[in-house]
Amino acid sequence: MTNRIGILAVILCLVGFIGCAVKPTERPLSDRDxxxxxxxxxxxxKTTDTDGVWHTVYTEPSNYLxxxxxxxxVRAKSGERIELWWVVDWLGKGRAFPRWHYELRYFGPDGSSLTSKGFxxxxxxxxxxxxxxxxxTSGSGGEGMPNEFLALHWDSWDYGNDGEEGYLDRIQHVYDVTRNWYVVxxxxxxxxxxxxxxxxxxPDVCDAREECKPPYRLLKEEILESRPLIPERI
Structure with missing residues (x-):
């Protein structure tokens, strides 16, 4: 009986029904981080400053269908580009059910083996x-192409109800390209x-009801990640 249970656990691990992989130890955040x-x-x-101007990449609502x-x-004159993908996480990523979602990928200008695959x-x-x-970006040409990417910002709000109970959740991803520093x-x-x-x-998930519109009062903030993103640029 014990052998059967062991074999079943191995099978479940292989197909991804349960997360059996050992999670790598995360580096503790220093004061500098x-x-x-x-x-x-x-x-x-900041909407704008002396170093550059922020531009929005618009996305259309999507679903599993x-x-x-x-x-x-979005391509930059520097050779960089960013790509917005609609993807699905299947069971191989340790999830019990598939999850459809948007994700943003950054590709550097140098064509190295790392940045060519994107981050x-x-x-x-x-x-x-x-x-x-x-x-x-510091500016754009007549055709609207940005000169370069100085920073990237992904802002995700829980306008549903699957975050922490009793709170409006927000997760931000910020990549300061000039300093090669990534923050979550x-x-x-x-x-x-x-x-x-x-x-x-x-489908209008960003259209909050009138009584739920921002601004929102921040109660607690936690830095989840703060590190260099591309090893070759360290």
Whole structure:
């Protein structure tokens, strides 16, 4: 009987029904990491400054009925590009059920073996997630192509109700390209008075009900990651 249980557990691990892989030990965040993360988050909140201007990459609502694949590409004169993909995580990633979501990938200009494959910068974390994608550049040519990517910002709000109970969840991904520094931060916010989740309805997941519209009051913030993104640029 014991052997049968052991064999079953191995089979489940192989097909991905349960997460049996050992999670790698995360490097503890130093004071320098936290300070770098704070600078990136402050920078991401600015609409414009002397170093550059933020531009929004618009996304269309999607669902599991839509085919997966590349949705949007933005190329820069520097040779960089960002790609917005509609993807699905199957059982091989340790999930009990498939999950359809958007994710943002960054490709560097140098054509190295690492950057040519791209780096995931952000993803939708919630089933009722309202997401926005922005990039910062020093300027654009007449054809609208950005000169380069100075920074990238993925902002994901839980406009459904599958985050932490009693809080409006927000997860931000910020990549400061000029410093090669990547930050993931989680914020917990208070719902506005009279607002009960979910605060929007599909397919217009970013169209919050009148009593649920921002601004929102931040109650707690946690830095989840703060590190260099591309090893070759360290």
């Amino acid at each position: 936290v300070e770098a993360a704070r600078r990136s988050l402050v920078m991401s909140e 839509a085919g997966t694949g590349l949705r949007t590409v 995931q910068i952000g993803e939708c974390h919630f089933s009722g997630g309202c997401n926005s994608v922005r990039y910062r 931060a989680k914020g917990l916010y208070r719902y506005p008075q009279g607002c009960v989740p979910p605060i929007s309805s599909p």
